[in-house]
Structures are given as structure tokens and as C-alpha cells.
Amino acid sequence: MMTVRISDDALALACGADDVAAAFEKAGAAVERVSSWGMHWLEPLVEVNGVGFGPVTPADVQAILDGGADALCIGPVAAHPFIVAQQRLTFARAGKTRPLSLDDYEATDGWKGLGRARELGPEATIEEVVASGLRGRGGAGFPTGIKWRTVAAARADQKYIVCNADEGDSATFADRMIMEGDPYQLIEGMAIAGFAVGASKGYIYVRSEYPHAIAKLEQAIHKSAHIIAPFHLEVREGAGAYVCGEETSLLNSLEGKRGEVRAKPPLPALEGLFGKPTVVNNLLSLCAVTHILADGATFYADYGLGRSRGTMPIQLAGNVKHGGLFETAFGISLGTLVNEIGGGTASGRPVKAVQVGGPLGAYIHPDQFDIPFDYEAYAAVDALIGHGGICVFDDTADLAGMARFAMEFCAVESCGKCTPCRIGSTRGKELIDRILARAPRGRDTVEALPQMHNAPRSARALEDEITLLEDLCETMKFGSLCALGGFTPYPVLSALRHWPEDFGVTRMAEAAE
Numbered sequence: 001m002m003t004v005r006i007s008d009d010a011l012a013l014a015c016g017a018d019d020v021a022a023a024f025e026k027a028g029a030a031v032e033r034v035s036s037w038g039m040h041w042l043e044p045l046v047e048v049n050g051v052g053f054g055p056v057t058p059a060d061v062q063a064i065l066d067g068g069a070d071a072l073c074i075g076p077v078a079a080h081p082f083i084v085a086q087q088r089l090t091f092a093r094a095g096k097t098r099p100l101s102l103d104d105y106e107a108t109d110g111w112k113g114l115g116r117a118r119e120l121g122p123e124a125t126i127e128e129v130v131a132s133g134l135r136g137r138g139g140a141g142f143p144t145g146i147k148w149r150t151v152a153a154a155r156a157d158q159k160y161i162v163c164n165a166d167e168g169d170s171a172t173f174a175d176r177m178i179m180e181g182d183p184y185q186l187i188e189g190m191a192i193a194g195f196a197v198g199a200s201k202g203y204i205y206v207r208s209e210y211p212h213a214i215a216k217l218e219q220a221i222h223k224s225a226h227i228i229a230p231f232h233l234e235v236r237e238g239a240g241a242y243v244c245g246e247e248t249s250l251l252n253s254l255e256g257k258r259g260e261v262r263a264k265p266p267l268p269a270l271e272g273l274f275g276k277p278t279v280v281n282n283l284l285s286l287c288a289v290t291h292i293l294a295d296g297a298t299f300y301a302d303y304g305l306g307r308s309r310g311t312m313p314i315q316l317a318g319n320v321k322h323g324g325l326f327e328t329a330f331g332i333s334l335g336t337l338v339n340e341i342g343g344g345t346a347s348g349r350p351v352k353a354v355q356v357g358g359p360l361g362a363y364i365h366p367d368q369f370d371i372p373f374d375y376e377a378y379a380a381v382d383a384l385i386g387h388g389g390i391c392v393f394d395d396t397a398d399l400a401g402m403a404r405f406a407m408e409f410c411a412v413e414s415c416g417k418c419t420p421c422r423i424g425s426t427r428g429k430e431l432i433d434r435i436l437a438r439a440p441r442g443r444d445t446v447e448a449l450p451q452m453h454n455a456p457r458s459a460r461a462l463e464d465e466i467t468l469l470e471d472l473c474e475t476m477k478f479g480s481l482c483a484l485g486g487f488t489p490y491p492v493l494s495a496l497r498h499w500p501e502d503f504g505v506t507r508m509a510e511a512a513e
């Protein structure tokens with residue numbers, strides 16, 4: 001009997017993978033459900049003896065079984081240019097293993113990292129992570145090993161490992177793909193973290209929009225409990241707010257409180273969940289640790305450049321022809337990612353802008369496409385790589401509208417704790433509305449009173465409003481308690497800087513004068 005492999009990842013399901021699988025079964029084929037290769041434009045992707053077909057509909061099933069369907073055939077999946085061009089560590093098992101099969105996991109070096117950590121002991125395990133240069137993949141890029149050292153050194157009767165799988169950034173899906181496709185990798189990474197810092201309990205905080213991931217994790221935790229014991233894991237469903245991805249807000253949410261950001265210090269590493277020392281790491285950081293331990297710090301650090309070591313699972317989305325998961329060493333240029341790997345826009349129109357790093361990331365102009373994927377290089381141009389999400393826009397995009405959206409998003413998602421974010425975002429949205437309507441603010445009744453000596457004598461000009469927007473962005477950037485308010489200026493100012501014409505001014509210099 002012919003065996004066909006079809007992903008049961010949420011994206012494949014959304015594209016109709018279940019219907020295709022049912023059609024193959026009805027036609028007499030054996031169907032094996034596997035993780036996704038991460039070539040999203042080809043889903044539902046069907047693999048027969050290593051050869052891929054996609055995107056497949058139930059109507060194509062018979063032709064594939066008869067050895068036809070040439071138009072859908074992509075040749076051997078593992079040899080596809082999109083796969084061959086990658087350096088997959090975290091996603092090495094993608095498309096190849098059955099997500100919940102312990103046999104498949106073990107056969108692909110699963111638990112090797114945990115085994116080596118147990119041989120090395122806690123201290124040497126942490127030093128291995130420090131030496132690898134791994135920086136947190138959740139956005140802030142803080143060195144993971146240093147965080148672990150702090151938690152390990154803290155004295156407490158209980159410590160915790162918390163996996164941040166809230167994955168709220170636009171254009172991101174890598175966390176979800178691991179939870180649905182390779183859940184034991186995350187479990188192993190968390191068990192290593194628990195062993196290293198002396199934590200017996202871990203929580204995985206998963207966004208509520210990921211029901212398939214939550215179901216897979218629950219099963220995987222149950223099946224692997226004996227392997228990671230005495231470490232114990234539980235899954236918690238997120239509260240549905242973007243700010244709950246911020247680590248202290250997440251801890252409040254985990255404790256059953258309102259997802260409001262906590263002031264730091266104290267650091268979560270010293271007073272985190274329920275006031276105990278806690279490692280909060282992004283899912284991808286925890287997965288990277290399994291490879292660092294399995295193959296050594298040097299092996300991992302050999303990938304990348306400068307202070308950005310290792311590989312990054314980059315997520316290509318938005319208006320892009322070949323969207324999907326592309327893991328590679330740091331250093332690749334944005335132009336290569338968007339134009340060569342991604343194949344340009346799905347609409348076929350010219351690329352106008354690319355937002356990197358989620359809703360708080362800057363809009364990058366094609367003139368900057370030679371920028372290497374590297375924390376420092378992005379910071380140098382007032383941008384961020386965040387969680388590695390890349391959202392492509394074609395030339396029909398209105399960047400002033402996107403800047404307005406950034407302020408609106410911040411206003412809606414603000415936890416309300418600090419003024420620059422809570423009030424500033426709403427004022428920012430109003431300000432952009434006035435700029436776009438070319439209706440600068442006039443003098444109000446109070447300003448017109450004779451005793452208001454310092455009030456402006458005339459209505460504001462468009463340039464004044466632009467200057468005010470820049471001032472407001474500066475206040476939000478430096479005065480906000482967390483990065484939600486603090487980074488919202490990145491998309492706003494980058495849009496203003498590179499596409500001033502969308503705001504109704506011809507040049508940025510003119511706008512500033």
C-alpha cells in the first residue's frame with residue numbers, strides 16, 4: 001500500500017490538509033501525519049516516497065496515486081531550493097518526523113542534549129550556554145546563559161522555568177510550528193534549563209489562539225513525563241493580550257492576575273513567578289539549548305557573526321510569494337531573504353516596505369536591503385529583528401496609515417501602567433489623523449485667553465505637527481516602562497523618515513524644518 005505523508009500543522013489544516021488526507025485514505029492509501037516542512041505556499045503538501053506535490057486538493061489525489069499530477073510535483077522535498085538553502089538546527093526535524101512519536105524523536109538525536117547536561121552537571125551546563133553566545137529569541141536578545149547564571153545563584157526553596165510561547169508578533173509562527181511539529185524539543189530544552197538552575201517545575205504559556213499547539217503539548221508532556229522527571233511541566237493558556245507576551249505581564253497573567261507590566265527591579269530571575277527565581281525564555285531560545293548541549297557550544301557559536309551567534313528561524317510572511325520558515329545563520333541580508341528566498345511579493349508588484357520584528361519593528365526601505373540579519377546592525381538603523389518575523393508590503397501599501405495603525409495598536413494593547421504609552425499612543429493617533437487630514441490643530445478656548453501668555457499665537461502648521469509627532473515619539477521611546485510604548489516609535493518614525501510623501505510632505509528634511 002502506498003504511504004503518503006501530510007502535515008497536521010495548523011497552517012496545513014487551514015489550507016485543507018484534512019480533506020486531502022481523507023481523500024487519500026478513501027482511495028486506499030495509508031496516510032502518515034507529520035510536521036510541516038515550513039513551505040507554506042505549497043500547503044497542503046503531500047509527500048510520496050520523498051517526492052512532494054503541492055498545493056494539493058482532494059481532486060488531485062487520484063492523479064498523484066496514478067503517478068501523474070506533474071504540474072504539482074516539486075521533486076524530492078528535501079532537495080527543494082527553499083530547504084537546501086537553509087541551515088536548520090531548531091527546525092532540523094521539520095517535515096521529517098511524526099510530532100508525537102517518541103521513537104522518531106529519539107532516532108533524530110532527541111534527548112541527547114539532556115543526557116549530556118546530566119553528564120556535565122548544572123554549572124558546566126550553564127557555562128556551555130554562556131559560551132555558545134545564545135541570545136534570547138523573544139526579542140530583547142539578552143544572553144540566555146547569563147540569565148540562567150542569575151537564577152542558579154539565587155537561593156530559594158522553589159524556582160521555575162517559564163516558556164514564553166505567547167508569540168504575539170505579526171508575521172511569526174515559529175513557536176507554533178515547534179509546539180505542533182516537534183514538541184519534545186521544547187520539553188527537552190525546558191528540562192535542561194530546570195536541571196541547570198535547580199528548578200523542579202516549568203510552565204509553558206501559550207497564546208489562546210493556538211488550540212492545536214496546546215493539544216499537542218498536553219499529549220507530549222504526558223508521554224515524556226518519565227524522561228524529564230523529576231522536572232514537571234504544565235501548559236497554561238494565554239489571556240489574549242499582546243502585552244501578556246512581555247515577561248512580567250506574562251508572570252502576572254500566569255499567577256491569575258491582570259496582565260499588567262511589573263516595574264524592574266526586581267528582575268524575574270530573582271523574584272519572578274509567585275515571587276520565586278524564574279527563568280523566562282522564549283520557546284526558540286529553549287529549543288536552541290538542546291543543540292548547544294547535544295553538539296557543544298563551539299558547534300553552535302560557529303554559526304552567525306559578531307554578537308549574533310547561532311541560527312535564527314526567520315519567518316517570511318505578508319505579501320510574499322514564498323512564505324514560510326527559513327532557518328539560517330545570522331548575517332543573511334534582508335534583500336536576499338525577501339527577493340531571492342521569498343521570491344518578491346505574492347501580488348507581483350514591487351516591494352515597498354518590509355516590517356521586521358513584529359508590530360513594534362521598523363519599516364525597512366528597499367534601499368536598506370543590504371542590512372545583515374544581526375541584532376547590532378538592526379539597532380544601528382533604529383530597527384530590531386525581534387522574534388524574526390518579516391512582513392512584506394507591496395507598493396500599494398500606505399505607510400502613513402501603517403504609522404497610524406502602530407499608534408492605534410499601542411493604544412488598544414497598552415496595559416495602562418505608564419503615561420507615555422497609555423496617553424501618548426492615543427494622542428499620537430490623533431496627531432497622525434490631523435496630519436493626514438492636513439488639518440493642524442488650531443488654538444483652543446483656553447489657549448486664546450489673554451492670560452495664557454505662553455500659548456501659541458496662531459494655529460499650528462503641518463511642520464509643527466510633524467515636529468510634535470517626533471517629540472511625542474521621543475517621549476514614548478525614553479519614558480515608557482516597557483517596550484510596547486518604548487518601541488512603537490520605531491514603525492512610526494521609520495515610516496515618516498522613508499515615506500514622507502505618504503504623510504503629505506515631500507521630504508523628511510522639509511518636514512523637520
Ligand SMILES: Cc1cc2nc3c(=O)[nH]c(=O)nc-3n(C[C@H](O)[C@H](O)[C@H](O)COP(=O)(O)O)c2cc1C
Nearest residue numbers: 136137138164166167168245246247281282285483
Ligand atoms: C509588548 C511585548 C510583547 C512581547 N511578546 C513576546 C512574545 O510573544 N514572546 C516572547 O518570547 N517574548 C516576548 N516579549 C519579550 C519578553 O518580554 C522577554 O524578553 C522574553 O520572553 C525573554 O525570553 P528570551 O530571553 O528567551 O528572549 C515581549 C515583550 C514586549 C515588551
Ligand code: SF4
Nearest residue numbers: 415417418421482485
Ligand atoms: S509601555 Fe505601555 S504596556 Fe508597557 S508598562 Fe507602560 S503602559 Fe504598560
